[in-house]
Structures are given as C-alpha cells and as structure tokens.
Amino acid sequence: MADSAWPGEQLVVAAQRGDVDSIAALVSGAHPNVQRFARSLCATPEDAEDAAQEALIILYRKIGMLRASGALASWMFRIVRNECLRRARTAMRDHPPLQDTAVASAEEEALQRLDAGRVAAAIAALPVDQRRVLIMRDVQGLSGRTVADALGLTTAAMKSRLHRARAALQLALRSAPGPLSGGNHDGNEG
Structure with missing residues (x-):
C-alpha cells in the first residue's frame, strides 16, 4: 500500500516561500493523496485523473495562497471536490441521463x-x-x-x-x- 502521509509542514512552508525544489517535492508528495481523493469523489476514472492533475496544477501555481501550512490536506480536498463537481455538472449538461423505463406514478x-x-x-x-x-x-x-x-x-x-x-x-x-x-x-x- 502506498504511503498516505502528506508532505511535512517544513516542506509546505518552504514551498509557500517560493522555493522551486520544495514546490516540486510538495506536488510530488501530495500526488498519491490527491489521486485517492479524486478516485473517491469523481464519477469516472478519467474524471478522477483529470481532477487530480488539475488540483496539482493549482497546488503548484497557488501554494503561496495557502493560509495555514497544516491545512494542505483540507485545501487539496476542496480543490479536488470542486473539480469533480464541475466535471459532473458538465457531463450532466452534455449528456442528460436516460429516462428510466419503469414509470412511477405521479x-x-x-x-x-x-x-x-x-x-x-x-x-x-x-x-x-x-x-x-x-x-x-x-x-x-x-x-x-x-x-x-x-x-x-x-x-x-x-x-x-x-x-x-x-x-x-x-x-x-x-x-x-x-x-x-x-x-x-x-x-x-x-
């Protein structure tokens, strides 16, 4: 089983300060957890992979916006959740569900x-x-x-x-x- 520990606070703080090596290590270290979140929240494996990638891109670009270094897991969870919801809404809009053949009474x-x-x-x-x-x-x-x-x-x-x-x-x-x-x-x- 893969290690599910999040990157340490020291690495998060260094990444927040803009250290490029720390940012790369943070993204790499967060990847397994982000993928696990995405697989549990998204409707399809393809959406999960896309949502995980999008979340890691946001982590890379916006790590400096994270207010508390200890809140990385909840911040990433919200990003993944929002991305999965966005993908589900798009899928529902593009492909409405088929009507059930069994008709319920009014x-x-x-x-x-x-x-x-x-x-x-x-x-x-x-x-x-x-x-x-x-x-x-x-x-x-x-x-x-x-x-x-x-x-x-x-x-x-x-x-x-x-x-x-x-x-x-x-x-x-x-x-x-x-x-x-x-x-x-x-x-x-x-």
Whole structure:
C-alpha cells in the first residue's frame, strides 16, 4: 500500500516561500493523496485523473495562497471536490441521463421530489462544520479517517460532529411537516 502521509509542514512552508525544489517535492508528495481523493469523489476514472492533475496544477501555481501550512490536506480536498463537481455538472449538461423505463406514478414522483427537497433543505440548514462532515461521510461515503484528515480533525472529533449532525438532521426532518415526518407516505403514524 502506498504511503498516505502528506508532505511535512517544513516542506509546505518552504514551498509557500517560493522555493522551486520544495514546490516540486510538495506536488510530488501530495500526488498519491490527491489521486485517492479524486478516485473517491469523481464519477469516472478519467474524471478522477483529470481532477487530480488539475488540483496539482493549482497546488503548484497557488501554494503561496495557502493560509495555514497544516491545512494542505483540507485545501487539496476542496480543490479536488470542486473539480469533480464541475466535471459532473458538465457531463450532466452534455449528456442528460436516460429516462428510466419503469414509470412511477405521479404521486410517487411528487413525494420523492418533496422528500429530496426536504432532506436537502435540512442538510443546508445545518451549521457548516456539521454539514461538511455529514456530506463527506454520509453522502459521499468517505471513510471516517479520510473525513477527519480532510477537515483537520481527530477521528473522535469527526465522529462527535457527525453524531450531532445526524441528530440535528433527524430532528429537523421529524419536526417539519411533510411526507418524511410520519415515516410513511400515507399520512398514518406508524
């Protein structure tokens, strides 16, 4: 298994100061982690490779803009995530998904849209630190260690935030009126 340690803080600081050899070593040292992020976030292997390359180019060009040398992992994660999202939006715009051959009833379709909208709104209403950990862990399916590393947290702190986020989300979904609050769609409590 490849070493997943990020380049040391001393190398990051030297690269931030413009030392060309340090920048090259930083890009090279970050490459395995950036590729791992991209593979876990992008829809296709091709998009992952392109996103990783783009992220490393941004690292090379903008290392001086990184505010805290210890925040390299979370900064690179955000760059890769944004690049993967951009590629997914472009793919959806260029190639809309084919319609499912099974047709849901109009009522089922409307309820699914309401549920998805309510969940999205409830997630968006979470505090930013809880929202980030919930999306990375539960929506993107990243491992707890990866999420903790990307956010600069201990695993215990990440788990605590995730627990608070899940509890807040459940409370918001239970207390808001709509199809999800009763656990089923027929209006009967159960």
